[in-house]
Amino acid sequence: MEPWQILDLLFRGMAVGAQLGLGISLARSADNRALRIATLLFVISNIGFTLNGFHPIGRIIGPAQVLLWLIQIGGAGYFWLFAVTLFEDRQLTAMSVAPSAALTLIGLFGEYGPRITAPAIWGVHNIFGLLLALHALVVIIRSGRNDLVEARRRLRVPFLVLIAVFSIVLSIAQIGQILGINASWYEFANASIQAMLGIAGVAVLLEARPALFGVAGGGRSTPIESRAVDDSVIWLDRLQQAMDADALWRREGLTIGDLAKAIGLPEHRLRRLINDRLGHRNFANFVNQRRISEARTLLSDPASATRNVASIAFDLGFGSLGPFNRAFREATGVTPTEFRRLALRDASSIPENPR
Known part of the structure; x- marks a missing residue:
């Protein structure tokens, strides 16, 4: 094995270890079944992509490489699913799993269908994956307006957008390879980036894990700032008055800023009130x-x-x-x-x- 291959394998091992530890930890912390499943699918597809990018890996893991490849080809769909379940609190439905299923079917047809159509089929596969990554970016940014979890608001852009950008760059590189644009440094750079992303994920997401993935229901006992409990009770009464008696929820396009202004509470405190006391994310x-x-x-x-x-x-x-x-x-x-x-x-x- 060449020295650069050993270094490549080392980076990929670091990436797999970080991704596996992060995935297991986050999946165990997730407060609902949809998020646990989406997290594990996303992490496993990333591991499959990391390992299959190293060509000698087939001699090491044998037939398991086929299974990893099968999961890998739906990777952009699993990333999209992870983004919408984490940031929009969506549940698993036929519509939410359809993109990853479609990517997998397209990839299977590209691999085992007629050879003459393979370049076009893989081109469609990569363009579809690129569009899903772009939409995941939109979801991450757009959902910030309604997010009541402060840790999730802070971390959505610096980390998960980085993953989305990596997915976009990867899709563009794959499309370029289909068009005959080859880059000898691509696989090594890919392994290095994945290792850095995996380590960054462990450092950043595990620290914020309880707030990002913690139980969201039923009202928590965590105090809002250092104020007395009666202060929160007063604001909860005003919130209930605005939502129930005044029925502000009927107002089209109601934002949390509008509601905060209506009850006279700063927006950041209202976010924490609804999240900490009422359990809404x-x-x-x-x-x-x-x-x-x-x-x-x-x-x-x-x-x-x-x-x-x-x-x-x-x-x-x-x-x-x-x-x-x-x-x-x-x-x-x-x-x-x-x-x-x-x-x-x-x-x-x-x-x-x-x-």
Whole structure:
């Protein structure tokens, strides 16, 4: 084995060790099943990519290389899944796992399909992966507006955007190789970057692990700053007044800044109040909880049966039907139309004067 290959293998070993330790630790800390699964898939796909980039590895791990390759080809999809479950608190659904499944199928067709179409198929695969990485960047940046977890707000850009940028650079390099642009230093630089990213991940994410992945429900006992508990109770009462009695949640485009101004509390303190005392990690979910509750009531009411779903969505503060359908389905498991059909069917089967 050449000296540069030994150094390459050393870097890859460092990357795999860091990624494996980080993945196990974060998956154990995650407060929901979706995040645990997304974290493990993302880490395993990265390990597969790291190992398969070293060509002599096949002689070391044997048939297991095929399994690692199979997981690796969906890697951009697993990164995207990790980003949306961590930063948007999404649950695992058929739609959320579809990108990684599609990437895997495209890769299999590129590898085992007709040789004449392989370059075009792999080109589609890499472009799709690039688009997913770009969308993950958008998710990381966009979701910061609604994030109530301070550690997650601070770390989203310096670390996970770095991973997304690496994915973008990687996709561009792979597309260039398909077009015949070869770089002799590519694999060694790739191993070095992955080692640095893995070590940075251990140093940064493990320190913030409890806040990033900790249990989010039920109201915590951590005090807000060093103020008396009664101070928090006062602000919680004002928040409840604004959300329940004044129904500010009906306001379209309501932001946490708008709500903070309405109750007279600095925005950073309101974020901590909702997160620490009410257990919400995402402001949109905090607001939508009330909207979906009211939607369930309206959709179950025979008196509202003639109202279309769009008018209900607009009345509840949603700017369009798409976000309403998505939020409702995440909360209930069914679409608003299906929920109404089932609720009204059950209501009509109950006798008016039971004896």
